[in-house]
Amino acid sequence: MVTGSVTRAVVVYESMFGNTRLVAEAIGRGLASAAEVTVLPVSKATADVLDGADLVVAGGPTHMHGMSRARSRQMAVAMARKPGSPLVLEPDVEGPGLREWIPALGHLTFAAAAFDTRAQGVPFFTGRASKPINKALLRRGLTIVAKPESFVVAGKDTHLVEGEVSRATKWGRALADEVAGVAA
Numbered sequence: 001m002v003t004g005s006v007t008r009a010v011v012v013y014e015s016m017f018g019n020t021r022l023v024a025e026a027i028g029r030g031l032a033s034a035a036e037v038t039v040l041p042v043s044k045a046t047a048d049v050l051d052g053a054d055l056v057v058a059g060g061p062t063h064m065h066g067m068s069r070a071r072s073r074q075m076a077v078a079m080a081r082k083p084g085s086p087l088v089l090e091p092d093v094e095g096p097g098l099r100e101w102i103p104a105l106g107h108l109t110f111a112a113a114a115f116d117t118r119a120q121g122v123p124f125f126t127g128r129a130s131k132p133i134n135k136a137l138l139r140r141g142l143t144i145v146a147k148p149e150s151f152v153v154a155g156k157d158t159h160l161v162e163g164e165v166s167r168a169t170k171w172g173r174a175l176a177d178e179v180a181g182v183a184a
Helices: 019-031 069-078 098-105 130-139 164-183
Strands: 008-013 036-041 055-061 111-119 147-153
Touching: 008 019, 008 098, 008 164, 019 055, 019 111, 019 130, 019 147, 019 164, 055 098, 055 130, 055 164, 098 130, 111 130, 111 164
Parallel strands: 008 036, 008 055, 055 111, 111 147
Antiparallel strands: none
């Protein structure tokens, strides 16, 4: 439960090619200015890791306008394994994603925020996984402390747009401030 400031934050991410992991790590660095932070992939985000958290930040890549599904993760794996592909898969890419993890959490009572990585362009056309992640967190009883945030990826090699990592760090700092303000 939020008690006046963030003392413990957990950043949970799902990442296919490393961009969402980079954003999650940057958010964690921003939160570290005000809290003890754990950043980990969804495959390692067990209930005991969340125990005692004041804030959970969850994020993943945008697939087909929303959160990834088993099929879209399989498609990402196939894309990366094509001969000549510059894409490198994250270690737990073939495991469960946020879509499966969030409903399994049960009812929770701490603060939360959602983020995504998405293709460069107008969100209407690219989609945003952060909005359905946000809704799923709300259904678990979490108190949403910030609007869902997107971090942009560009090009065939799917690299983060310049400045997005530093923007993620700033967003992490702002989240810590926001949670402190909600609790005050």
